[in-house]
Amino acid sequence: MKKINISLILLAMIALSGCSVINGIFKAGVFVGILAVVVVVGIIIWLFSMFMGGK
Template identity: 70%
Template sequence: MKKLNIALLLLVMVALSSCSVIGGIFKAGAVVGIVAVLVIIGIIFWIFSMFSGKQ
């Protein structure tokens, strides 16, 4: 019975820590996604300004 309690405790600890790790990955992914979108929009504006500047 004591081994079962220890195993259950270890399982809960691993499950809860993995949830926080996944949460951190999603937060970092959201920041990287926002930065990537801003960079792409900046590149698009730069390309349009190059074409409009030639005329």
């Protein structure tokens, strides 16, 4: 019975650390996505200002 309890504790620790890793990956993905949107919007504004500015 004690062996089963230790196995369950180890399994829970592995599963919870996996959730932490996935959480970190999604947080990084959100940051990269926001950064990419800001860069693309900046490039679009820069292109419009080049073509519409007229110097």
